[in-house]
Amino acid sequence: MTTTIYRPVGPKELELIEQSGWKMFPPRLPDQPIFYPVMNEEYAMQIARDWNVAASGSGFVTKFEVDTAYLSQFIIQNVGGLIHNELWVPAEELEEFNKHIVGHIEVTKSFYSEGN
Numbered sequence: 001m002t003t004t005i006y007r008p009v010g011p012k013e014l015e016l017i018e019q020s021g022w023k024m025f026p027p028r029l030p031d032q033p034i035f036y037p038v039m040n041e042e043y044a045m046q047i048a049r050d051w052n053v054a055a056s057g058s059g060f061v062t063k064f065e066v067d068t069a070y071l072s073q074f075i076i077q078n079v080g081g082l083i084h085n086e087l088w089v090p091a092e093e094l095e096e097f098n099k100h101i102v103g104h105i106e107v108t109k110s111f112y113s114e115g116n
Helices: 011-019 041-056 091-099
Strands: 002-009 058-067 101-112
Touching: 002 011, 002 041, 002 101, 011 058, 041 058, 041 101, 091 101
Parallel strands: none
Antiparallel strands: 002 058, 058 101
């Protein structure tokens, strides 16, 4: 059994995902101790549109399936409103997390600044 989750990303992270064959998320940078996938597409769209576009000119929503039994070790964190649910995966566990992705990571939505 799998669970569908989402990850808003900017263009640099999307390029690294593509380079992996759409199979894994890249390691976190030193100033990124947590990997934050989110539990619904609406929240992922908010982040991609409002934060990623402002930071880098474009934002993307990725969707992927993860083994549900593996995910059960992570507590869903609510960080605001009803839709603001995410997982907090320590950066040092991301390699193991990637091993539990079932199938490919896909882009479901793309957002661009007006100049792009």
